[in-house]
Amino acid sequence: xxxxxxxxxxxxxxxxxxxxxxxxxxxxxxxxxxxxxxxxxxxxxxxxxxxxxxxxxxxxxxxxxxxxxxxxxxxxxxxxxxxxxxxxxxxxxxxxxxxxxxxxxxxxxxxxxxxxxxxxxxxxxxxxxxxxxxxxxxxxxxxxxxxxxxxxxxxxxxxxxxxxxxxxxxxxxxxxxxxxxxxxxxxxxxxxxxxxxxxxxxxxxxxxxxxxxxxxxxxxxxxxxxxxxxxxxxxxxxxxxxxxxxxxxxxxxxxxxxxxxxxxxxxxxxxxxxxxxxxxxxxxxxxxxxxxxxxxxxxxxxxxxxxxxxxxxxxxxxxxxxxxxxxxxxxxxxxxxxxxxxxxxxxxxxxxxxxx
Amino acid sequence: xxxxxxxxxxxxxxxxxxxxxxxxxxxxxxxxxxxxxxxxxxxxxxxxxxxxxxxxxxxxxxxxxxxxxxxxxxxxxxxxxxxxxxxxxxxxxxxxxxxxxxxxxxxxxxxxxxxxxxxxxxxxxxxxxxxxxxxxxxxxxxxxxxxxxxxxxxxxxxxxxxxxxxxxxxxxxxxxxxxxxxxxxxxxxxxxxxxxxxxxxxxxxxxxxxxxxxxxxxxxxxxxxxxxxxxxxxxxxxxxxxxxxxxxxxxxxxxxxxxxxxxxxxxxxxxxxxxxxxxxxxxxxxxxxxxxxxxxxxxxxxxxxxxxxxxxxxxxxxxxxxxxxxxxxxxxxxxxxxxxxxxxxxxxxxxxxxxx
Ligand SMILES: CC(C)[C@H](C(=O)O)[C@@H](O)C(=O)O
Ligand SMILES: CC(C)[C@H](C(=O)O)[C@@H](O)C(=O)O
Numbered sequence: 001x002x003x004x005x006x007x008x009x010x011x012x013x014x015x016x017x018x019x020x021x022x023x024x025x026x027x028x029x030x031x032x033x034x035x036x037x038x039x040x041x042x043x044x045x046x047x048x049x050x051x052x053x054x055x056x057x058x059x060x061x062x063x064x065x066x067x068x069x070x071x072x073x074x075x076x077x078x079x080x081x082x083x084x085x086x087x088x089x090x091x092x093x094x095x096x097x098x099x100x101x102x103x104x105x106x107x108x109x110x111x112x113x114x115x116x117x118x119x120x121x122x123x124x125x126x127x128x129x130x131x132x133x134x135x136x137x138x139x140x141x142x143x144x145x146x147x148x149x150x151x152x153x154x155x156x157x158x159x160x161x162x163x164x165x166x167x168x169x170x171x172x173x174x175x176x177x178x179x180x181x182x183x184x185x186x187x188x189x190x191x192x193x194x195x196x197x198x199x200x201x202x203x204x205x206x207x208x209x210x211x212x213x214x215x216x217x218x219x220x221x222x223x224x225x226x227x228x229x230x231x232x233x234x235x236x237x238x239x240x241x242x243x244x245x246x247x248x249x250x251x252x253x254x255x256x257x258x259x260x261x262x263x264x265x266x267x268x269x270x271x272x273x274x275x276x277x278x279x280x281x282x283x284x285x286x287x288x289x290x291x292x293x294x295x296x297x298x299x300x301x302x303x304x305x306x307x308x309x310x311x312x313x314x315x316x317x318x319x320x321x322x323x324x325x326x327x328x329x330x331x332x333x334x335x336x337x338x339x340x341x342x343x344x345x346x347x348x349x350x351x352x353x354x355x356x
Numbered sequence: 357x358x359x360x361x362x363x364x365x366x367x368x369x370x371x372x373x374x375x376x377x378x379x380x381x382x383x384x385x386x387x388x389x390x391x392x393x394x395x396x397x398x399x400x401x402x403x404x405x406x407x408x409x410x411x412x413x414x415x416x417x418x419x420x421x422x423x424x425x426x427x428x429x430x431x432x433x434x435x436x437x438x439x440x441x442x443x444x445x446x447x448x449x450x451x452x453x454x455x456x457x458x459x460x461x462x463x464x465x466x467x468x469x470x471x472x473x474x475x476x477x478x479x480x481x482x483x484x485x486x487x488x489x490x491x492x493x494x495x496x497x498x499x500x501x502x503x504x505x506x507x508x509x510x511x512x513x514x515x516x517x518x519x520x521x522x523x524x525x526x527x528x529x530x531x532x533x534x535x536x537x538x539x540x541x542x543x544x545x546x547x548x549x550x551x552x553x554x555x556x557x558x559x560x561x562x563x564x565x566x567x568x569x570x571x572x573x574x575x576x577x578x579x580x581x582x583x584x585x586x587x588x589x590x591x592x593x594x595x596x597x598x599x600x601x602x603x604x605x606x607x608x609x610x611x612x613x614x615x616x617x618x619x620x621x622x623x624x625x626x627x628x629x630x631x632x633x634x635x636x637x638x639x640x641x642x643x644x645x646x647x648x649x650x651x652x653x654x655x656x657x658x659x660x661x662x663x664x665x666x667x668x669x670x671x672x673x674x675x676x677x678x679x680x681x682x683x684x685x686x687x688x689x690x691x692x693x694x695x696x697x698x699x700x701x702x703x704x705x706x707x708x709x710x711x712x
Contacts, residue, residue: 090549120586125476141497141517146552154521157556161497161517165510191600193446196502200513226582226604227611230476244547248582248604255583 003036004309007067009044009060009096012089013282014292014345015073021294021349022071022301025318028353029305033314040067044096045075045089045282055092061099069308070100070275073297074282097137102267102275103167104174105135105246106307109253112262114326115335119258121233126257128234132182133253134175135246137267139167140197142243163197163242168204174268175240176212185216185237189225189245201242222249229253254279261293261334264300266307274308276300290344293332295322298352321355359392360665363423365400365416368445369638370648370701371429377650377705378427378657381674384709385661389670396423400452401431401445401638411448417455425664426456426631429653430638453493458623458631459523460530461491461602462663465609468618470682471691475614477589482613484590488538489609490531491602493623495523496553498599519553519598524560530624531596532568541572541593545581545601557598578605585609610635617649617690620656622663630664632656646700649688651678654708677711 008023010016029035042060049055055075064070075089085091096102110130111119119126144160172188179186188205190198202219209217220228222245229236229252241249254260263279278296286292302318305311330351333342343351364379366372382393398416405411411431420426431445441447452458466486467475475482500516528544535542544561546554558575565573576584578601585592585608597605610616619635634652642648658674661667686707689698699707 088549094550120478120481121476122478141515142550144514148552148556151518151520153523155556156518156520157552158500159497159517159551159553161515162507162512164507164512167509191603193444194450194498195515196504196513197515200504200511223603223607226608227616230586230608230611244600245604247547247579248601251579252582252586252608255586260583 001035003038004069005067006037006039007064007070008039008041009064009070010041010073011044011075011282012046012077013074013284013287015045015075015282017287017290017292017345018278018294018297019071019073021345021352022297024349024353025298025301025356028356029314029317032317032356033311035311035314044072045092046077046080048092049080049083049087049089055087055089056095056099061096064096064100064275069273069304071300071304072275072277074278074280076282077284079284094142096275097267098143100273100275101138101269103136103138104171104268105137105250106178106266106268106303107133107135107250107254107263107279108265109133109250109257109263110259111257112259112326114331115259115262117258118335119256121230121256121258126233129257131233131236131253132178132238133246133250134171134178134238134240135250136167136171136242139163140243161195161197161244163200165200165204168201169208172205172208172240175238176208176215179215179238180212183237184214187218187220187225187236187239189220189222189239189241189249191222191245192219193221197242225249226252229256262295262299264296264303266300266303268307272308274304276304290346291333291342292345293334294345294349295332295352298322298349317356318352321352324355325351357391359394360425361394361396361423363420363426364395364397365420365426366397366429367400367431367638368402368433369430369640369643371401371431371638373643373646373648373701374634374650374653375427375429377701377708378653380705380709381654381657381712384712385670385673388673388712389667391667391670400428401448402433402436404448405436405439405443405445409443411443411445412451412455417452420452420456420631425629425660427656427660428631428633430634430636432638433640435640450498452631453623454499456629456631457494457625459492459494460527460624461493461606462534462622462624462659463489463491463606463610463619463635464621465489465606465613465619466615467613468615468682471615471618473614474691475612477586477612477614482589485613487589487592487609488534488594489602489606490527490534490594490596491606492523492527492598494599495519496599517551517553517600519556521556521560524557525564528561528564528596531594532564532571535571535594536568539593540570543574543576543581543592543595545576545578545595545597545605547578547601548575549577553598581605582608585612618651618655620652620659622656622659624663628664630660632660646702647689647698648701649690650701650705651688651708654678654705673712674708677708680711681707
């Protein structure tokens with residue numbers, strides 16, 4: 001196959017450790033499936049702040065721009081938490097999303113058999129839960145104008161939430177298309193009884209819906225959605241929503257599966273380009289100890305194969321390998337019942353590589 | 357005691373039915389505790405739209421303004437759902453909050469013994485959950501400027517989120533004071549890594565905190581809070597947050613208790629004036645059938661006695677009566693295991709009145 005360029009931004013904390021295992025997996029699939037990857041590494045997040053004085057150095061961004069896909073580890077940590085805005089890892093994250101035009105964040109929330117009991121929800125409620133939150137990622141209150149001003153009652157802060165028709169259309173279409181390939185149910189989440197941006201959002205959804213007649217559509221208010229996710233998680237298939245609501249609901253959905261250490265995510269733009277990363281954070285408390293769970297990052301590679309490259313067979317092979325390793329009882333510390341038998345990061349990576 | 361003026365806005369759906377039981381309870385406490393109430397009724401919500409062409413008629417607002425407390429049933433229903441904004445029940449709700457200066461919404465989320473199993477959370481996770489969400493209610497993106505405009509990429513919608521120092525201070529102080537009377541733990545929820553209003557919010561919290569040295573304070577990002585509510589609900593005591601986040605988190609917290617049909621709420625301003633209402637909605641599907649559960653509204657009366665009037669003894673008497681009636685096995689349909697034995701609204705109200 002054609003050589004694909006992968007930009008690797010391992011980031012902070014356990015990022016480099018889990019990314020190393022994901023790359024091992026990719027190398028193994030090169031042999032087995034005749035794929036070819038060229039990896040380039042760049043500084044990003046806290047480490048970029050330390051070494052280059054900015055969370056998103058220009059050369060890292062350019063490296064990503066000339067790549068076919070980006071593999072991201074994790075960013076952040078207490079070290080940079082009280083930095084001013086420009087010197088915070090999150091600013092790099094927001095910057096890379098905007099600069100690469102990654103307007104869509106795909107967040108699958110499904111339950112791993114071996115982690116059913118890790119959820120705080122009752123197993124019978126969780127049964128069959130397998131949903132995807134499609135979150136708009138480059139608009140809304142995240143990127144609108146922000147400022148301070150003097151008001152009649154002292155200092156004021158202002159955030160602006162803006163959405164235009166085009167922005168809503170492209171994310172909603174993508175969600176409809178994803179739903180068409182799954183169980184054909186779409187929940188569009190907004191706060192149309194209060195927000196003007198939500199009313200625009202809902203208008204667009206209603207206008208576009210007839211083009212996807214096979215998809216069953218419901219409009220859910222965000223407060224109600226936060227409740228329904230708890231009450232009937234398995235009834236959702238695809239949820240599409242704006243940036244801020246998506247931030248909250250995708251994390252709620254991830255947590256209720258009990259499998260947060262295992263969940264992967266994709267951030268997509270126009271075309272096939274995408275950025276792939278585990279949902280979990282940089283876990284600074286266990287960084288460098290070789291005990292982090294690499295599975296979410298490895299599964300992000302499967303997502304990359306499927307969504308960016310169309311390597312369906314290799315994607316399934318990775319997912320099956322992960323499943324088999326777990327079914328055989330192998331666990332890293334975070335998901336082990338008997339912690340004394342827990343595997344390290346590399347050992348888990350090796351087992352998955354061997355199982356492919 | 358002095359005669360207290362109660363403005364009653366029963367609203368739509370089951371509102372009138374549940375409010376009638378709450379008034380019966382108040383009448384009973386008049387005799388027993390030497391209290392005196394004068395009730396005045398006003399149109400509000402959908403019924404006001406139908407009869408007066410506006411969800412919040414001027415005379416209803418004036419009635420509330422000359423009262424000592426407001427008792428609200430519920431508003432809304434499918435009948436008005438596709439009305440234009442000015443003719444929607446929610447617009448009345450937002451209007452009454454603003455006009456009465458009700459900047460603080462107090463939302464207790466606790467578990468009722470008899471409803472432990474109704475939660476979708478595992479009982480051992482829920483054990484001991486008893487928290488209050490203090491939600492800012494008259495600021496933020498709910499009340500900022502909203503408009504449409506033509507942008508470079510077609511029509512745009514804009515919502516503005518504004519907070520000034522005074523608005524943040526008063527709600528945060530109130531939350532600290534509530535925490536002082538409880539388990540002395542306060543979680544302030546924001547999105548300070550993204551929003552300017554959240555950064556202002558956090559600055560104010562940090563500046564004020566030293567005045568409440570006995571309260572243990574944590575800052576929690578809103579996405580993380582949505583997760584932690586699921587993972588460790590019992591670890592929260594008081595949660596304080598801005599309007600939009602509070603809308604989502606208070607509903608998530610209510611749902612996870614499994615007791616949503618039983619939860620009461622208070623909306624407070626400066627001074628002792630307050631508006632009290634059940635958390636549940638107008639349930640149009642069961643309206644007029646005499647089967648609605650009046651307990652949340654009756655418990656809202658207890659909250660009114662405590663927070664507005666300082667009638668601590670009568671408040672406790674109501675709460676104890678509810679508990680005793682439930683402990684004796686009496687249930688309305690929504691909380692009954694054996695639906696065939698379910699009591700109607702009036703029968704439940706009568707039992708509670710008798711138990712006081
Ligand atoms: C770190 C933060 C800016 C970011 C966000 O809010 O988008 C994170 O929570 C996420 O969901 O990727
Ligand atoms: C009906 C709606 C405007 C309202 C809100 O969002 O405040 C409701 O959800 C609530 O929480 O009281």
